[in-house]
Amino acid sequence: MAKKLVSVLRGTPSWPPPLWLMRQAGRYLPEYRALRARAGDFITLCTTPDLAVEATLQPVRRFGMDGAILFSDILILPWALGYGLRFAEGEGPVLPRLQPEDIARLDLDRLEPALAPVQEAIARLRVGLDGDAALIGFAGAPFTVACYMIEGGGSKDHARTRAMAYRQPRDFEHLLAVLTEATITSLSLQIAAGAEAVMLFDSWAGVLSPSLFRRFVANPAARIKAALGERFPEIPVIGFPRLAGGLLGVYAEISGVDAVGMDTATDPALTAALVAAPVALQGNLDPVALLAGGAAMTAEVARILGALRGRAHVFNLGHGILPETPPAHVAELIALVRGAGEAA
Amino acid sequence: MAKKLVSVLRGTPSWPPPLWLMRQAGRYLPEYRALRARAGDFITLCTTPDLAVEATLQPVRRFGMDGAILFSDILILPWALGYGLRFAEGEGPVLPRLQPEDIARLDLDRLEPALAPVQEAIARLRVGLDGDAALIGFAGAPFTVACYMIEGGGSKDHARTRAMAYRQPRDFEHLLAVLTEATITSLSLQIAAGAEAVMLFDSWAGVLSPSLFRRFVANPAARIKAALGERFPEIPVIGFPRLAGGLLGVYAEISGVDAVGMDTATDPALTAALVAAPVALQGNLDPVALLAGGAAMTAEVARILGALRGRAHVFNLGHGILPETPPAHVAELIALVRGAGEAA
Numbered sequence: 001m002a003k004k005l006v007s008v009l010r011g012t013p014s015w016p017p018p019l020w021l022m023r024q025a026g027r028y029l030p031e032y033r034a035l036r037a038r039a040g041d042f043i044t045l046c047t048t049p050d051l052a053v054e055a056t057l058q059p060v061r062r063f064g065m066d067g068a069i070l071f072s073d074i075l076i077l078p079w080a081l082g083y084g085l086r087f088a089e090g091e092g093p094v095l096p097r098l099q100p101e102d103i104a105r106l107d108l109d110r111l112e113p114a115l116a117p118v119q120e121a122i123a124r125l126r127v128g129l130d131g132d133a134a135l136i137g138f139a140g141a142p143f144t145v146a147c148y149m150i151e152g153g154g155s156k157d158h159a160r161t162r163a164m165a166y167r168q169p170r171d172f173e174h175l176l177a178v179l180t181e182a183t184i185t186s187l188s189l190q191i192a193a194g195a196e197a198v199m200l201f202d203s204w205a206g207v208l209s210p211s212l213f214r215r216f217v218a219n220p221a222a223r224i225k226a227a228l229g230e231r232f233p234e235i236p237v238i239g240f241p242r243l244a245g246g247l248l249g250v251y252a253e254i255s256g257v258d259a260v261g262m263d264t265a266t267d268p269a270l271t272a273a274l275v276a277a278p279v280a281l282q283g284n285l286d287p288v289a290l291l292a293g294g295a296a297m298t299a300e301v302a303r304i305l306g307a308l309r310g311r312a313h314v315f316n317l318g319h320g321i322l323p324e325t326p327p328a329h330v331a332e333l334i335a336l337v338r339g340a341g342e343a344a
Numbered sequence: 345m346a347k348k349l350v351s352v353l354r355g356t357p358s359w360p361p362p363l364w365l366m367r368q369a370g371r372y373l374p375e376y377r378a379l380r381a382r383a384g385d386f387i388t389l390c391t392t393p394d395l396a397v398e399a400t401l402q403p404v405r406r407f408g409m410d411g412a413i414l415f416s417d418i419l420i421l422p423w424a425l426g427y428g429l430r431f432a433e434g435e436g437p438v439l440p441r442l443q444p445e446d447i448a449r450l451d452l453d454r455l456e457p458a459l460a461p462v463q464e465a466i467a468r469l470r471v472g473l474d475g476d477a478a479l480i481g482f483a484g485a486p487f488t489v490a491c492y493m494i495e496g497g498g499s500k501d502h503a504r505t506r507a508m509a510y511r512q513p514r515d516f517e518h519l520l521a522v523l524t525e526a527t528i529t530s531l532s533l534q535i536a537a538g539a540e541a542v543m544l545f546d547s548w549a550g551v552l553s554p555s556l557f558r559r560f561v562a563n564p565a566a567r568i569k570a571a572l573g574e575r576f577p578e579i580p581v582i583g584f585p586r587l588a589g590g591l592l593g594v595y596a597e598i599s600g601v602d603a604v605g606m607d608t609a610t611d612p613a614l615t616a617a618l619v620a621a622p623v624a625l626q627g628n629l630d631p632v633a634l635l636a637g638g639a640a641m642t643a644e645v646a647r648i649l650g651a652l653r654g655r656a657h658v659f660n661l662g663h664g665i666l667p668e669t670p671p672a673h674v675a676e677l678i679a680l681v682r683g684a685g686e687a688a
Binding site (some may be wrong): 157159162163166167169206207208209210211212213243244245246247248250264265266267268270271274284286288289291292294296297299300303318319322 | 501503506507510511513550551552553554555556557587588589590591592594608609610611612614615618628630632633635636638640641643644647662663666
């Protein structure tokens with residue numbers, strides 16, 4: 001029988017909804033901070049099986065979420081493609097700024113050996129994960145990966161990336177096509193090693209005009225879903241085009257993903273009308289409401305649960321847990337969501 | 345007879361649509377850079393009638409837009425309320441971080457004398473503006489002004505502001521109520537001096553959960569529209585809750601504004617279905633498409649015009665003009681939009 005999280009992601013409602021939290025392995029946990037200090041740099045943490053396994057399991061061991069997401073980062077893909085990457089202390093990821101001639105040098109053959117430690121981590125996680133928690137594979141979506149490569153790191157408005165999309169559409173299409181193939185490979189390896197669902201993080205989808213959104217966010221997701229669906233029809237794909245707001249219906253329709261992630265600003269009731277069942281919805285408590293806790297959090301949780309009752313829904317945050325969040329609030333949140341099931 | 349821009353904002357479609365551009369007075373213009381250098385600091389530029397008039401008129405003189413927006417800034421309101429503000433070279437606005445006890449010190453009586461130079465600029469603009477260009481008044485919306493005050497400047501995620509909204513909802517409501525009253529006063533003064541429409545910029549509306557969006561973005565806009573509508577029923581109010589995406593329909597319904605601004609990521613066709621006529625729609629060419637120019641810009645313009653034909657539509661950007669934009673592209677854009685009228 002499928003685990004509860006997987007069955008909901010495939011479209012069967014369940015009450016109370018299963019729950020996991022974006023960035024549930026992270027700096028708000030003292031045991032994570034200790035592990036991070038031991039690992040030294042962030043890439044080592046993601047690509048050393050022992051460490052990645054431990055980071056993935058820490059929150060599930062403490063809180064018993066219904067899902068464990070592979071501890072990874074959006075930039076592991078360019079790293080595995082041989083694209084120079086380092087995490088500078090206090091300034092986030094630093095990459096070379098992509099030039100069109102760099103695209104031909106991205107090496108798809110390098111992927112499988114480079115990602116071998118990730119596969120090993122996943123295989124060990126399937127053994128180490130207790131009971132009903134499902135293992136979720138991780139990938140940055142092609143557009144967001146392209147943003148980091150073109151901007152050479154984070155950016156306020158991603159103007160370089162968008163300028164390339166308008167001015168050099170062929171180079172841009174080519175880059176996205178390479179990254180789409182690489183994402184299919186990476187997720188196929190994760191599924192082959194034991195991932196029971198996968199999630200595609202498109203953090204910067206919201207900076208695009210609606211026409212570019214269709215071409216560079218929804219279309220690559222459609223290719224990824226189609227390719228994975230052929231080989232692994234039983235594995236649900238969650239697409240998370242952050243800040244896509246009113247375009248979530250268009251995204252679900254074009255991409256064919258099994259579940260759509262909603263960010264903090266998204267209205268669950270309106271989204272339930274835009275995205276046709278049986279596509280599942282995931283989200284979307286404001287991480288700041290989790291940080292605040294108390295009555296404000298209780299009210300927001302009740303609103304989200306109420307809006308999606310009867311729908312295939314995976315409870316989650318609308319964005320990653322903030323580092324300053326008290327771990328006790330996470331326990332309180334899980335009790336609230338599970339308590340809703342007992343109350344009703 | 346009402347000017348074309350005003351009549352469209354009040355709900356009467358016109359083809360081709362009237363046009364103006366957010367941040368049309370700005371660093372992409374050499375004459376603006378010269379004026380800015382002459383003014384010294386940014387507050388002086390906004391609050392010296394000669395300089396504010398000149399900055400407002402420069403783009404209209406060069407390109408003949410259908411609207412001229414008062415040259416101002418979101419932070420002029422806290423400045424006029426006596427809240428310490430300075431623009432630091434290269435780091436944007438710097439303000440003290442608001443503490444709850446600061447709210448009582450915001451001085452509504454100070455507004456009218458502090459804003460007298462702005463009123464004078466508007467009166468002169470009505471004389472200086474040629475022909476059909478309409479004069480648009482300017483205000484930051486209460487939530488966005490509150491963000492700058494609470495964060496002490498710009499912010500990536502506005503976590504302090506959102507934490508205050510959840511944890512100290514009474515203080516937050518009180519701050520928003522004071523800023524709402526101040527905004528009503530500021531816009532009333534601008535209209536009394538000659539503004540023919542007004543626009544409310546809520547740049548950070550998209551960081552809120554849907555419930556906070558209703559309370560702190562849509563409700564204050566409703567109070568502002570109601571108060572202005574009572575005194576100045578013929579003056580249209582444009583509301584621009586940036587990144588509100590799928591919530592634009594909710595915003596239009598709750599706020600009662602005459603026109604809704606669409607940011608770059610918003611789909612015009614979907615928004616036309618969400619926001620019932622006769623509410624006008626304004627926007628939303630990607631400023632990066634304007635920067636790129638050429639075929640990409642032509643295609644995006646055609647898409648937007650096509651999606652909104654038959655609807656009351658004011659052509660604009662989805663965000664402010666980027667400083668590196670070639671002025672020739674602005675001329676090209678205006679010719680494109682006006683040429684659509686001749687072609688059809």
